[in-house]
Each structure stands twice: as structure tokens, then as C-alpha cells.
Amino acid sequence: MSDLTRLTAAELAATIAAGDVSAVEVAQAHLDRIAAVDERVHAFLHVDTEGALAAARDVDTRRAAGEELGPLAGVPIAVKDVLATKGVPTTAASRILEGWRPPYDATIVERLRAAGTVMLGKTNMDEFAMGSSTEYSAYGATNNPWDLGRIPGGSGGGSAAAIAAYEAPLAIGTDTGGSIRQPGAVTGTVGAKPTYGGTSRYGLIAFSSSLDTPGPCARNVQDAALLHSVIAGHDPRDSTSIPQAVPDVVAAARLGANGDLTGVKVGLVSEFNGEGAEPGVMAAFRDAVEALTKLGAEVVEISCPHFQYALPAYYLIAPSEASSNLARFDGVRFGLRTGDDGKHSLEEVMSLTREAGFGPEVKRRIILGTYALSSGYYDAYYGQAQKVRTLITRDFTSAFEQVDVLVSPTTPFVAFPFGSRTSDPYQMYLADLFTIPTNLYGGPAISVPCGLSEGLPVGLQIMAPTMADDRMYRVAAALESTVGVLTPPAL
């Protein structure tokens, strides 16, 4: 039953609930697909065949016992390797965590298990979520199912490629500067970054604590909303988690699917209106904006004057926090240990471990962040970047006094060929030019496919006010109702 892998998550859940197919059959179909294509795609760092089949059997047993099943029970899911999974290897795509099996589950993973989803395995990413192409994974890059010679985006390229390649209907990503949305855009899939604090960070290996946000990846908006509703909500183990009810994103997506945006005010960010972006990307974006107008939305241009400083501010704040967050990887308590041969001091072992365990991009950011926080430079760098962050937040607040959502292209360029942006870090950083402002503000944003350029997918980004995640789902679903779901060429 190879077509099981082509069904949406909602369809799979309904089919399983109806008893037309077992959760084990669904899991096996996806495991078979992984076995058939992942050698070429390399979306997974670890496939948990046993765990997946056991979870699927459990769903079948519960269904047979007449238990009420959740909206995603039995649906397979891939989890980005940056979330702790009890007993299942978790590496953040770094050598320094090779072989580490966490003794606990991340809150999100716990919720996924409780909902009866079937975790297939852990997906590839840029090391510690630092990158936009998966080329910085210590275990080799993931290939874009649309063109295996091109990047799948990053850092969550594995999660996006897994769903684009029909290896899983759903996946979990994490978004610090665009790591869910940009891979979504370049693989023709849907990726949502919830409101910061709307999804728990407990068990998410921290890159930048004030920015990291876990979120859903799916092939369509409705599935993304379903997954969003399962993982979101207050977590007392994360102090920055928002103690408020999650907006009804599923209902919003359903409403949007009617294709009526009458009364919705959409803002075009004038600062993101073409400069630095590929013409093909801008053309697809403008067509999509035109489509929104046809659906009844009122489109106005909005100036967000400080967005131009978002990228430099981000590259001070995120590395600063990372330099501190990554200090714990020292070989003392877990993971890789190098040089413990009786000839080296404890300090040397810590240093040798970090030297051997971290890749070049991670080291670059640790050095950058260490510098930005050091005494005498703090005010000029970290302090100044925080001020910029406040100004960007004000841009958003004042924009949302005038419009319901803001839109922009998700990323300035379509999937690029491997190696084309690794020699100059700044060229790589530009991939997140349009996604970063939202992270600094903390609001939600979603990337939804809006067309093709040079035969490759282009994403449109919808940004909403904090805790108004439902708004972006409504607009995304409406756009999807006219653009349709993108299907990559057969592998």
C-alpha cells in the first residue's frame, strides 16, 4: 500500500480511526518508503524502526479496546534531532553528542507520544541548528527531493525533506531565525513558527534561548494546524512558556480553506519588496499577493524601518546566547570526551573535546558570541542589538495596529546548489533575511507554498501578532485553496 505515504495526516488519522487500515500498516509503509529513498535524500540521522512499530501497535490495541483516539493517533512523524527523545539517540547533528541517549523526553515529544503519533526517527539538521542548508551537519547534508543536487534549507532541512519525499506526513522543526520556514519554502512544504513561548522549549537543545521556537512541518496547512494544536500550550517546566490558552488554529485553517478573506487586512512590508531577492521569487510572491486580493483581502503597504537591522542584530544576540548555551558540552557528564588518556589535565580534556566535537560554523558562532558579550564590548554589541530588537518589536506592534497580518517572501532565493554559499558565511546568513525579524519580535509566522521559480518551490511568509497564530493559519489556508499543494518530481 505505497499510496498510504501520499495521504495527509488528517486522512491517515481518519482511516486508522475507522479501522480501514492499522497504525502498524501505516508505520510500515513509511518505514518502507524511508528504506527506499532515504539513501538518496538523507533526511534521517536515526530511524527508530522498533520504537515506531511498538507505538503503532499500541495505537491499534487502544483502538481495538474501544478507546477514544486523538486527532493524530497512529500518524507517523519525524522529529528534528535537536529535541531530546528518551533512549533514542539525540545529537543535534554534532559529533560532540554522538551516541548520547537522553534519559528524558522533551515536552513536545511527550505530547506527541501522548497523542498517539508514531515517531519514525530523528531528522538531519545543521549542527546545533546553525545554518540554512544542512551542509553544516556533522553527518552529511540532506538532499532536496525537488533536486538532489540542491540544499533542502536549514537548519531543519531533514524535517522538511522527509515530508516532501513522503517519508513522513508530519515533522517537528525548530525555528530560531527561520529554520522551519526557510526549509518549508525551498521544499514546497508548510512550516510554521508558533508564537515564542507558545510551544515548550523543555528538552530542546538550546541554540538561542530567547529565539528558539519548536513548530510543525507538514505538506498542507490543515495538517500543520493539527500538529500545532497537539504540541502547543503552557508547560510549567519552561519558564518562558506562555500560561494562556492556544488560539484555535485548526478552526482558523478550516475557515481559511473556504477561500474567503473578506475583511482581512494584509500588509506588504515595503522594506522586503524585492531588494536582494531573486526576480523569480518576487514574481511568484507578487502573483500570490494578487491571489490574496482576489480572495477578498485588502492589501496595503507598510513600512517597518528597522527590519533592515534585524540580520546584524540577530547575529549578535543568537551567537551570544549560543556561546553560553553550548558551554555545557565539555565531555564531563555526557557525549564525546577527547584526550582522557591520563596525559592531559581536566582543563585540556574539556578543551580537546570541544575542539574535536564542534564543527566550524558552531565554533565561528561561539567565538562571535563570546566576543560580543565580553567586558568592554557588551554595550556596543549585545546591548545595542537588544535595543534594535526593541525597535523591531515596535515596528511590528505599530504595523499590527494597521493590518491583521504582514506578508513577504519567506526567503530571497530558491533552493541553491550545494557549496554555493558555504565559502562566505554572510551569503548563507542572507537566506534568513525575511524570517529573522519575526524571531526577534516573538510573533508567529508561517511559510506556505505560493508557486514555482525555475521549477523550484517558492514560499510566502505570513506574520501575525503574538498569540494570534490562528490569523496566519486562516490566510495560509486561503492561499493554499487557490495555489494548491506542490508535488515534487518522482524520486
Added chain:
Amino acid sequence: MTTTVLPPYDDVVARYEPVIGLETHVELGTKTKMFCGCPTEFGAEPNTQVCPVCLGLPGALPVPNRAAIEATIRIGLALNCSIAEWCRFARKNYFYPDMPKNFQTSQYDEPLCVDGYLDVEVDGEMVRVEIERVHLEEDTGKTLHVGGATGRIHGATESLVDYNRAGIPLVEIVTKPIPGTGAKAPLVARAYVTELRDVIRSLNVSDVRMEQGSMRCDVNTSLTPAGQTEWGTRTETKNVNSLRSVERAVRAEMIRQASLLDVGTRIFQETRHFQEDTGDTRAGRSKEEATDYRYFPEPDLVPMAPDAAWVAELKAALPEAPRLHRKRLQEQWDLTDQDMQSVVNAGAVELIEATIAAGATAAGARKWWLGELARRANEEGIELSTVGATPAQVAELQQLVDEGKLNDKLARAVLEGVVAGEGSPREIMTARGLEVVSDTGALTAAVDDAIAANPDVAAKIRDGKVAAAGALVGAVMKTTRGQADAKTVRELILSRLGVEG
């Protein structure tokens, strides 16, 4: 190493004016750790009170302990501080294996409590010690370096780490510099730490035991040559683990710095370690090449904004300040200022209070703690509270005396047994056979023997020379090995000889 001749203390204070400052760390006695639910009991097997959070495992996040924040605010209020309306935790970044995350979650430029004071009494004179800040942070684990000559990380062949202590809430109380105390500086330092300990103990937020490390003190000292206004370079002395050491460390550091300044050598800003055995301080790591801690606001935690009404409630519920409490006790116990001061100096206030609560009279309790036990504590150079007797035991001892079962001499022997850990006073009295001989039959026989053995003395007494009875009392005490009550013996002798006492 060059040997320096150390100047006498009196000369030091004649030529220099000391400025001191104290940083005190207090481990809070909360049931759980600062940022996770692990227990905080002292003395558990290594690494048994740990979880992903306090081990700093990847992905784990802190959740602040409300009880610890409340305790810190109460300490701040008791020290007359203002409580911040809004403040944050900060990360202090440095690498050390006993710190699981390689950063300590602490507070930096936004402490919870600021600008307070604590009044302390030194030689009947009140000194106001100004408090700069009181902040909350987490403790580190403990490292044991094996194989090196120094017991330090350098040169060790193996290092063992115990994370049970990692994450226990720690309150840091920092004074402003304290100038102008002259020769009394060491006493002021000791009085401040004592008073601070009493204040914190009265709040019931920590057991503040210096010997177990739940209260730790760093002492800053500098000297300014007499007549100059600019303060000298300070040193920070760590490893000061008792009240007595606080006083000794300041004195030692003043003398050491004076010996250098006398010959024109400059003082380095550095961390020094107090040596319990020799009473001097030795150089540790130099602050001038110290790590840059790269403090920044802790992004894993939201700011603390204590509700004003809650703070007011906590303030209203504060217990009586120990200084006022002592005033009240002094009246109850009917002591002169001087007597009360010696009770305070001996660290006996709470011990006496507890002994009275256990049933002893004020005079009885004071007699034992300030007498026999204080003498022992002094001889051994330890705190009175650790001398080996408890208030309950002292109360029992006094009760035995009051019941006439022990005389003063026997009671002291029993107390010796108590201190040696032989059991309760009653058990020791029985086990060692120290009870006063009150069986009149046995005593009468002893008295009759004494009369028979000393006929001429007996004759004198019969003739009315009652004072001569002393010789017979001595003889009876000798045969009963001191276990008789001298007064009873005397009465018995007189009655056997038909003389009215």
C-alpha cells in the same frame, strides 16, 4: 619565599586605617533546589540528588523556586533593604567541572534587594554596617581532585565531581566598604557575621552552619596609611569557615599588608585563602588576570517582579530582630550589660535560651554554658555550639543538681562524659556511679567510722567547737569518694555528736 618580620598589631593600627568588606553566602534551607525539584539534604551519597536540570543536560530548563525568592526577600527586608520591583537573573560564564552548565545562574546588575544596613554592637558601641546588595543564585557542585600535590585542579591525576550541591539556592549578601573601625576592624567583622547569622537563623530560612558550609564568608581587607584619604588596594580572603576565623583572617591580613606597605611593596588585588592551622592567609588566583564572566540576562527565565502587597505582607510578618530579642532576654534573665555581652561574645544566647526552654533556670543555664563549656570551647578553638553538649543535656544536668543527686564536682564529671558522647547526664551518672550518696544508712556508718577514728576531734566538737567538724566532713568525703553532699554530712556529724548546728 622571603621571610618578613610581622609588625605587632598595635603598631599596624597606629599607622594604618583598615577598610573591610564582607561577602557572605548562605545556602537556603528550602526543601528543593533553586531551579528543579531535587532534594537538598546534606550528606547524601554523591550524585543521588540530581536530575536533567541540575546536571545541565542538553535541553533541560530552569524553573525558579518561589520559596527561595521569598526567603531572599525576607533576608533583604530583615537587613532593611529595598526590594526591587523588577529584576532579572543573569548568567555568569566560566568553565569549571563542578558547574554543570559551565555558567552559574546568578544576579548581576539587578539584584533582588539593595541598600540596607545591619547594626552590630562591638564593645558596647553600635556600628552600622551598610548592605550593598542581597541576591539569589545557585550553588555549584563539589570537586575532589585526587593525586595532585595541592589538592587543586592543576596536577591532579583524577577529578571526582558530586553534583548533589549543584543548584541549591544560595543567597549572597554583600556589604558596602566599612571604613573607620580602626583597631576594632576584626571584631566588627566578626560581630557582623555573627549578627547576620542570628538574623538569618531567626528567619528560619537556613541552618547557617559555617562548619557545614551552609554559611560561607569572604573577607575584603585594605589598609590606608594614616593621614591619607585614598583607600588602599584590597584583597579578598576566602576559606573563612568560622566566626573566630573571620576575626583572625582580618587581623592576619591587616598585619600582612602592613608588613608589605611598611617596606614600600605594593598590595596586589588578589584572592587569598585563610589557613585555619597557621592563622595566616596565602595567595590564590590573581584577580587582575581573572576570567571575564560575560554576564548577560538569563534568557531561560522571565524577570522577577515581586508584588508590592506580598512584600509588605512579608515585612509585616518578620520576627523580632535578634538585637531587640537579646535586649528582652537580658531583662528576663536579669543581667547587666556586661554579663549579657559575655553571653553574646561566647555565642551562648540561643544555647541558654534553649536550655531554659528545656527546663533549666536562667542562672543554671548560664553557669554551665559560660563556665565549664565555654572554657572547653576556648581551649579547643571551636564554636560553643559544637562543643558536644546540647541544651537539653545541660538542662538535665542542672535538674540533677537541683534534685540533690549531683553536687557541683560530680556534675562537672558528668558533663565531661556528656561532651565525650557517653550519653545523657542521667545515664552517665548511673554508669559511672557518680550519684551523691544519700542512703543515710551508708552515710551514717561512714560518719560513725570517722568519729571513731578521730576521737579528739569528736571531743572538741562535743565541747562546742563546731568549726572542727570540717575535718570530719573531709574524712567522710574521702571515704565516699566525694559522692556525698557535704552539707548533709556535716549535719549528720553534728547530730551523731548531739550538737546543734
